[in-house]
Amino acid sequence: MKTMLLKALTGKPLTEAAPAQSGLDELGMTLGLQARRRLGRSLAIRQVDAGSCNACELEIQATGNPVYDLDRFGLHFVASPRHADVLLVTGPVTRNMEVALRRTYDAMANPKWVVAAGDCAIDGGCFAGSYAVLDGCAAVLPVDVTIPGCPPKPAEILRALVALMQRADKTS
Amino acid sequence: MAEISELVAADRDTFRTGTLQRHKMTRAQWEQAAGDAARGYVTLLSLWATRSAVHMALMEPNSRGVGILSLENRRAEFPSVARLHPPAQRLERSITDLFGLAPQGAEDTRPWLDHGAWGITTPLAKARPREARQPDYDFLPVIGEGLHQVPVGPVHAGIIEPGHFRFSAQGETVVRLEERLGYTHKGIDRLMQGATVARGAMLAQRCSGDSTVAYGWAYAQATEAAQGVTPPPRALWLRAIMAELERLANHLNDIGAICNDAAFALMPALCSPLREKVMRGCDAAFGHRFMRDAIVPGGVARDLERDGRQALEAVVDEVRRGFEPIVELYDNRPSLLARTVGTGRLRGDLARQFAAGGYIGRASGRDFDLRRDLPYAPYDRLTFKIPVREEGDVDARIWIRIEEVRQSLHMLDQLLGGLPAGDIQAPPGPGNAPGEGLGLVEGFRGDVLVWVALDARGRIRRCHMRDPSWFQWPLLEAVIEDNIIADFPLCNKSFNCSYSGVDL
Numbered sequence: 001m002k003t004m005l006l007k008a009l010t011g012k013p014l015t016e017a018a019p020a021q022s023g024l025d026e027l028g029m030t031l032g033l034q035a036r037r038r039l040g041r042s043l044a045i046r047q048v049d050a051g052s053c054n055a056c057e058l059e060i061q062a063t064g065n066p067v068y069d070l071d072r073f074g075l076h077f078v079a080s081p082r083h084a085d086v087l088l089v090t091g092p093v094t095r096n097m098e099v100a101l102r103r104t105y106d107a108m109a110n111p112k113w114v115v116a117a118g119d120c121a122i123d124g125g126c127f128a129g130s131y132a133v134l135d136g137c138a139a140v141l142p143v144d145v146t147i148p149g150c151p152p153k154p155a156e157i158l159r160a161l162v163a164l165m166q167r168a169d170k171t172s
Numbered sequence: 173m174a175e176i177s178e179l180v181a182a183d184r185d186t187f188r189t190g191t192l193q194r195h196k197m198t199r200a201q202w203e204q205a206a207g208d209a210a211r212g213y214v215t216l217l218s219l220w221a222t223r224s225a226v227h228m229a230l231m232e233p234n235s236r237g238v239g240i241l242s243l244e245n246r247r248a249e250f251p252s253v254a255r256l257h258p259p260a261q262r263l264e265r266s267i268t269d270l271f272g273l274a275p276q277g278a279e280d281t282r283p284w285l286d287h288g289a290w291g292i293t294t295p296l297a298k299a300r301p302r303e304a305r306q307p308d309y310d311f312l313p314v315i316g317e318g319l320h321q322v323p324v325g326p327v328h329a330g331i332i333e334p335g336h337f338r339f340s341a342q343g344e345t346v347v348r349l350e351e352r353l354g355y356t357h358k359g360i361d362r363l364m365q366g367a368t369v370a371r372g373a374m375l376a377q378r379c380s381g382d383s384t385v386a387y388g389w390a391y392a393q394a395t396e397a398a399q400g401v402t403p404p405p406r407a408l409w410l411r412a413i414m415a416e417l418e419r420l421a422n423h424l425n426d427i428g429a430i431c432n433d434a435a436f437a438l439m440p441a442l443c444s445p446l447r448e449k450v451m452r453g454c455d456a457a458f459g460h461r462f463m464r465d466a467i468v469p470g471g472v473a474r475d476l477e478r479d480g481r482q483a484l485e486a487v488v489d490e491v492r493r494g495f496e497p498i499v500e501l502y503d504n505r506p507s508l509l510a511r512t513v514g515t516g517r518l519r520g521d522l523a524r525q526f527a528a529g530g531y532i533g534r535a536s537g538r539d540f541d542l543r544r545d546l547p548y549a550p551y552d553r554l555t556f557k558i559p560v561r562e563e564g565d566v567d568a569r570i571w572i573r574i575e576e577v578r579q580s581l582h583m584l585d586q587l588l589g590g591l592p593a594g595d596i597q598a599p600p601g602p603g604n605a606p607g608e609g610l611g612l613v614e615g616f617r618g619d620v621l622v623w624v625a626l627d628a629r630g631r632i633r634r635c636h637m638r639d640p641s642w643f644q645w646p647l648l649e650a651v652i653e654d655n656i657i658a659d660f661p662l663c664n665k666s667f668n669c670s671y672s673g674v675d676l
């Protein structure tokens with residue numbers, strides 16, 4: 001373990017910083033500035049899986065790994081909706097999850113935003129029309145930002161959160 | 173009456189190569205089969221319904237024959253399998269919810285997938301409208317002094333799938349856990365009905381996202397068997413490359429995540445970048461991080477080009493170099509091992525009774541892996557070992573994964589090195605004809621089963637998909653007993669069952 005820690009101290013960081021390649025650094029700047037103005041220094045996100053296939057969750061989880069490191073932008077996931085500014089929804093919104101999704105939203109304090117991540121959350125995706133789903137998040141909640149993809153890539157999820165910040169700024 | 177096990181054993185050679193004839197059962201034979209499953213003479217692989225019949229897939233453990241038994245039912249009921257063989261219980265409750273068929277003699281007749289919110293009942297039979305409301309669910313009573321209940325979910329603290337856990341605890345110790353799932357039910361079975369084979373493949377690959385390849389392959393096997401199509405060797409090798417990459421990505425993620433739930437954050441910090449490398453390799457080689465829609469019935473959608481192959485070789489190399497120091501780290505942390513060793517022990521007899529697949533079964537001494545025991549090409553051409561442990565605790569489930577990462581890397585060497593040249597798509601089959609087929613593929617979590625029946629137009633009449641987690645979730649309830657609530661996340665993560673895969 002000692003060698004491992006030493007390597008971590010002396011080696012290059014894993015986190016990608018090259019703005020030209022991934023645009024992550026640039027995104028971080030915009031997000032940081034605006035989030036600071038609006039919400040102090042951070043944006044708290046509560047994620048709810050409303051019937052996803054779980055691939056969307058895996059990519060959202062990945063935004064927190066050392067390669068994408070979402071925390072450096074002041075973004076972080078919270079357990080309680082009471083602490084959250086953003087509700088990040090995945091899945092086509094199954095009827096069996098409708099109540100839980102509404103309750104989570106209702107428990108959040110204003111101002112609050114809703115992000116629909118993945119094709120399912122946008123319009124039901126390939127499950128649209130089923131007796132068991134509501135064909136997307138907009139049937140239940142006011143959606144501010146959508147992130148297309150099946151599933152969207154981690155970098156795209158980060159990028160969308162910036163768009164949300166810009167919109168939140170304009171409407172203030 | 174022939175013994176059930178003999179019937180099933182005789183199907184040894186027809187399995188996967190063409191339509192598997194179903195054996196028509198009398199009620200007495202059906203009950204005999206349920207009893208034989210309970211006695212361990214045969215292994216229950218799945219249980220499902222069509223409009224007018226119930227079916228079970230069985231395996232005879234010695235000959236490795238796989239057969240399907242069917243019971244026609246005219247009166248909307250059938251003799252309960254779960255009455256004799258409890259692992260069938262949730263499957264049976266789902267049959268009642270979807271088809272309105274009642275298992276006679278079943279102990280637990282509470283709804284499972286149907287939470288009362290659909291606005292209809294029995295969506296796969298003659299659906300009837302019903303007012304949508306969610307009545308309370310009758311959790312099993314727990315009686316005793318000083319007990320309290322802790323309800324958790326369906327929305328959990330982390331970024332994970334939804335489900336409800338009802339803990340009954342005495343102080344810190346869990347006396348009973350009852351799971352309630354079904355929250356992610358999307359109605360996939362009904363979407364499948366009448367769908368084209370191609371649309372079915374899309375849906376199958378979105379059943380449980382982490383097992384995209386395993387589902388895609390099992391579904392392809394089933395439809396290929398039904399249509400009498402044989403994919404070319406190169407396509408099969410490419411499928412195996414994808415399947416091992418998927419296993420690698422998931423195991424790396426899990427090893428880190430389990431340790432994270434033991435509050436050792438360095439492990440995920442080291443594992444997740446390796447997993448990210450694998451995902452990017454998949455994207456570079458097959459055009460999608462999860463390799464979605466890369467497997468199509470008859471073959472694969474796109475070939476592996478030279479740069480894709482080089483990208484994958486580089487990934488295998490980097491993971492191999494990065495992984496061993498991580499293993500050493502895990503093995504030499506007494507504070508971490510104190511949390512994982514002895515925690516969440518699954519007894520071997522329970523693992524065998526439930527035919528628990530994957531790392532869960534293999535960590536509890538159930539020595540079974542489809543890649544070796546019901547092999548499909550190209551696994552019959554590869555050399556690999558199937559790790560087995562007896563301890564059955566969280567630590568054992570981590571070690572099985574560690575060993576499987578090594579084995580997958582070893583297999584990827586062989587697969588990338590020996591990839592045969594040729595077509596990646598089978599020539600079109602003889603045309604549309606009704607047919608049925610069964611597919612069985614070893615996913616990272618265990619054996620995925622897909623059964624499909626096609627009609628004369630080549631459309632799907634019925635498609636049944638059985639996730640490995642059907643037989644793993646109930647065991648988590650057993651495993652957590654007498655552990656403290658604080659160890660539940662650790663036990664749960666070490667199981668990493670799929671919600672979406674069983675909710676459908």
Ligand code: SF4
Binds near residue numbers: 052152
């Ligand atoms: S959008 Fe795609 S990845 Fe996301 S939940 Fe839906 S099917 Fe799964």
